[in-house]
Structures are given as C-alpha cells and as structure tokens.
Amino acid sequence: DGGITQSPKYLFRKEGQNVTLSCEQNLNHDAMYWYRQDPGQGLRLIYYSQIVNDFQKGDIAEGYSVSREKKESFPLTVTSAQKNPTAFYLCASTLRPGDSEAFFGQGTRLTVV
Amino acid sequence: RKEVEQDPGPFNVPEGATVAFNCTYSNSASQSFFWYRQDCRKEPKLLMSVYSSGNEDGRFTAQLNRASQYISLLIRDSKLSDSATYLCVVNMMNYGGSQGNLIFGKGTKLSVKP
Numbered sequence A: 001d002g003g004i005t006q007s008p009k010y011l012f013r014k015e016g017q018n019v020t021l022s023c024e025q026n027l028n029h030d031a032m033y034w035y036r037q038d039p040g041q042g043l044r045l046i047y048y049s050q051i052v053n054d055f056q057k058g059d060i061a062e063g064y065s066v067s068r069e070k071k072e073s074f075p076l077t078v079t080s081a082q083k084n085p086t087a088f089y090l091c092a093s094t095l096r097p098g099d100s101e102a103f104f105g106q107g108t109r110l111t112v113v
Numbered sequence B: 001r002k003e004v005e006q007d008p009g010p011f012n013v014p015e016g017a018t019v020a021f022n023c024t025y026s027n028s029a030s031q032s033f034f035w036y037r038q039d040c041r042k043e044p045k046l047l048m049s050v051y052s053s054g055n056e057d058g059r060f061t062a063q064l065n066r067a068s069q070y071i072s073l074l075i076r077d078s079k080l081s082d083s084a085t086y087l088c089v090v091n092m093m094n095y096g097g098s099q100g101n102l103i104f105g106k107g108t109k110l111s112v113k114p
Helices: none
Strands: A004-007 A010-014 A018-023 A031-037 A043-051 A054-056 A064-066 A075-076 A085-092 A110-112 B004-006 B011-014 B017-024 B029-040 B046-051 B055-056 B060-065 B069-074 B084-093 B098-102 B110-111
Touching: A004 A085, A010 A018, A018 A031, A018 A085, A018 A110, A043 B098, A075 A085, A075 B055, B004 B084, B011 B069, B017 B029, B017 B084, B017 B110, B029 B060, B029 B069, B046 B055, B046 B060, B046 B069, B069 B084
Parallel strands: A010 A110, B011 B110
Antiparallel strands: A004 A018, A018 A075, A031 A043, A031 A085, A043 A054, A064 A075, A085 A110, B004 B017, B017 B069, B029 B046, B029 B084, B055 B060, B060 B069, B084 B098, B084 B110
C-alpha cells in the first residue's frame, strides 16, 4: 500500500544532541513538508521541498536542517541549536506543490530529557 | 493579520446539534482550500476539499467565499465520533506559480456530548 511513513514514533533526546527524524513516502509525490505541533497549537512549517535536491525554509527553520537527496525521503535533523525541541513532528507530502491533498505520516513525538 | 484564522474553540455541543466552523485567510492568491480533521495525538487527515460552488458530503457541508476570503464547515446531526479538532488549510501559490505551500489554521476543537 502507498503511504508516508515516519520513524520513530517516540524519540527521547538528551540536551545537546542532534537527532534525525525519518520520513519516507512511496506515493511518487513531488513535494514534502515538515511541521511542528505544540500542545493546543496549530501546525507550524519548518521546511518544505518542492523537488529533489531543493528545499526552502518555513516559518520556524532555526535549529533544524533537512535534505532531499531522493524523491522518497525527506529527513529532518533537530540540532542542539533548537532551544525547545520537545514537540510532535509531522511529515507530509503532496503530489504537486500547488494544488492537492496532503498525506501525513503518523508523527514523531520528540522529548528532550 | 495571520494567514489563516479560525474560530477559537472549544465547541461543546450535544449529540444531534448542528455546528458551524469559520475560517478566514489573508492571501487572495490562495488556490485551494481544505478542511482536515485531527484526533487527539494523531496526524491530520483530509475531511473534505472546499470548492467555489460549495460541496456536501453526507452531514458535512463546506463553503468558500473568495470575495470575503472566508471558508466554512457545517456539521449537521453531530455524532459523538465527530469529536476532534478541525483544521482549516489553505494552499497558497507564490506569485510565480511555481511553488506552493500548505498553511494551517490553529484548529477548532469540537466536543460532542451525549
């Protein structure tokens, strides 16, 4: 079945460590997105990618990095520079950037301990 | 003005009630519009797209007013299972037309009580 997969579902990180969240899709979608959601808040865009080898900063990119070396994969690294990384991270993809339904992964809940 | 604004929640309604959610967007270049549903601690899922002519799917009706930059979602005969957070989503194209971006509202929480 086609879909978008995030891993891990739960992640614990010590302060000062970098961690990478995985996002893979087999929908042949061009565009992929990373969002962050805090309790009682909406989704805030971290980074997005319209095409392989290209990505753009979203509203809250500081302390995060991404890569898009393959169409199927859009990993997100939460660096030690991100001061408040504990949140629910959601990856999404759309067939084209401009006009389509977004498919979401099940999310990764990151906790800094 | 925020790009996508929704009614503040929560909405607490009895079963069988009709409830309406509103959403306004600031960018007149917005191309497409959606309502998503998000259950607690889960990912958002598409509920329905919103078309200029309005569209209905069972108990759910979505409407778009481009002139007023306003979107609505009406739920009739509310069920307990409708309890969730409803997100208004706008897909905005840059003026070059080559890039797009999904902008989410903060969501409105609905709680349907017996």
